[in-house]
Amino acid sequence: MKRIILIFCMVGIFVQAQTKRDPRMVGMAGAYTTIADGIFCVGFNPGIIGLQQNKPFMIQAFQLDLGILGNFFSIENIAQYSGDTLNTVEKDALFDQLEASDGMAFFVDTHMPIPFMNISKGNMAFTTNNIILQNYKLPMGLLELIFYGNGQKPNLDLEFNYEILGLNEYGFSFGIPFKSMSWGVTAKYLQGLFYLGIDEDSSSASLITDDLGIYGSGKYIIRQGVGGAGFGLDIGVVSRPLNGWQFGASFINMVGSIKWNQSGGGGDPSSINPLTSKFYPFVFGEDTLDLNESILYTFNIDTIRMDKMGNDSLFTNETIFFVDTLENGKRPEFVTRYPATFRLGASKRVDNFLFATDLVAGFENKYYARQQWKWAMAVEWNRIQTIPMRIGYSWAGGEMKELAMGFGVKKGPVIFDLGFSFRNGMWLHTMKGFNFSFGFTWVGKSIKKTEKEGPSPALKE
Numbered sequence: 001m002k003r004i005i006l007i008f009c010m011v012g013i014f015v016q017a018q019t020k021r022d023p024r025m026v027g028m029a030g031a032y033t034t035i036a037d038g039i040f041c042v043g044f045n046p047g048i049i050g051l052q053q054n055k056p057f058m059i060q061a062f063q064l065d066l067g068i069l070g071n072f073f074s075i076e077n078i079a080q081y082s083g084d085t086l087n088t089v090e091k092d093a094l095f096d097q098l099e100a101s102d103g104m105a106f107f108v109d110t111h112m113p114i115p116f117m118n119i120s121k122g123n124m125a126f127t128t129n130n131i132i133l134q135n136y137k138l139p140m141g142l143l144e145l146i147f148y149g150n151g152q153k154p155n156l157d158l159e160f161n162y163e164i165l166g167l168n169e170y171g172f173s174f175g176i177p178f179k180s181m182s183w184g185v186t187a188k189y190l191q192g193l194f195y196l197g198i199d200e201d202s203s204s205a206s207l208i209t210d211d212l213g214i215y216g217s218g219k220y221i222i223r224q225g226v227g228g229a230g231f232g233l234d235i236g237v238v239s240r241p242l243n244g245w246q247f248g249a250s251f252i253n254m255v256g257s258i259k260w261n262q263s264g265g266g267g268d269p270s271s272i273n274p275l276t277s278k279f280y281p282f283v284f285g286e287d288t289l290d291l292n293e294s295i296l297y298t299f300n301i302d303t304i305r306m307d308k309m310g311n312d313s314l315f316t317n318e319t320i321f322f323v324d325t326l327e328n329g330k331r332p333e334f335v336t337r338y339p340a341t342f343r344l345g346a347s348k349r350v351d352n353f354l355f356a357t358d359l360v361a362g363f364e365n366k367y368y369a370r371q372q373w374k375w376a377m378a379v380e381w382n383r384i385q386t387i388p389m390r391i392g393y394s395w396a397g398g399e400m401k402e403l404a405m406g407f408g409v410k411k412g413p414v415i416f417d418l419g420f421s422f423r424n425g426m427w428l429h430t431m432k433g434f435n436f437s438f439g440f441t442w443v444g445k446s447i448k449k450t451e452k453e454g455p456s457p458a459l460k461e
Helices: 002-011 023-027 046-051 075-081 088-100 140-148 274-279
Strands: 058-070 104-112 119-121 124-138 155-157 161-177 181-198 204-210 213-239 245-260 293-304 315-323 334-337 341-350 353-362 375-381 389-395 401-411 414-423 433-443
Touching (some): 023 058, 023 389, 023 401, 023 414, 023 433, 046 161, 046 181, 046 213, 088 140, 140 155, 140 204, 161 213, 181 245, 213 334
Antiparallel strands (some): 058 119, 058 433, 104 124, 119 124, 124 161, 155 204, 161 181, 181 213, 204 213, 213 245, 213 293, 245 334, 245 341, 293 315, 341 353, 353 375, 375 389, 389 401, 414 433
């Protein structure tokens, strides 16, 4: 047992970057590449579906998953820093922590598989998933001004990051088993529902401090997208069990992007999924955007110095709703990339325990993905078959850690699963976010192998 735990500590590093989640995955801190079953292997390793021929078919009746993640706000930090004056050491440590994340970030995502539309049977699966991603980030220039004033850098970058994305993901997966392994692939259609975000290529903002005083200006174009389409592709491989061991690898979203506004200047807002309709139409301030509109927000800071402190117009700003169409009357098309991840995993069954670990690489800091390594290990206890218990832990250096736990309840053909994790912290008062997931799954009867009976032997006389 000690040797197994040591191997998992040496092997397991992964980054939690997923477009799909489920309660069992949340309860095991994401160590899932080789242990997901049926419909739940989609989004992690489609190779596993090739080993499901003799397992019962599954239908996901209902599931809801909510995740919130930040890199500063926690009960402990609010209590520690509210109304306090930071010394230099504390200020430097906090600033370095935020700088490592490229700003003060806040990310919210919800995942809701469409009820009864996620089915697996044999080596095939059809899945649907409704996803909402929200990303907010304050720029380092603004944080540097708050922490240190204008003494360290005369030109501060004030460009924000702001995005809201809603989509439906439809996937068809199949696996091809071989003697010692199974390969699988998931082809996905990405139905873009809505998008609102700052166009980084067309936006800029800065604050300049020099001998003349403090001045600056900024322009943010917040672009809207309604109606988009794209395709994604996952591939994966997993070994057959050997002495309790399994190994696997997958490339999730190896291909994946959504092109927005392909329908031109039209588009039917009623086509928005009812589960996400509360986000559309978009409201900015007290005004509602029309289908073809985007937002231009500008500000200007006049030279701030002692001889101008009496002026009334040192800071001016303006918000303009404009019709965002081309000369032909169509809306400009733009593309959002679905971040890709590469996963490696291993698992080992020992008596009533299942140990699992993953190694995953993200390629960019976008939405759910992080361009860094993260370690995790998890264990599932199955001594009581009807109530499996799970616990997991992950770490990516510094404050990037997670403690997860969960359980399942099996009653006849119905399975209830629940998972919860403390994100960027180990306990309630230190966590800077959380994952909460629960769901019901209906499982068919197990398929039993039957041996063919030969003819009865002739009786000797």
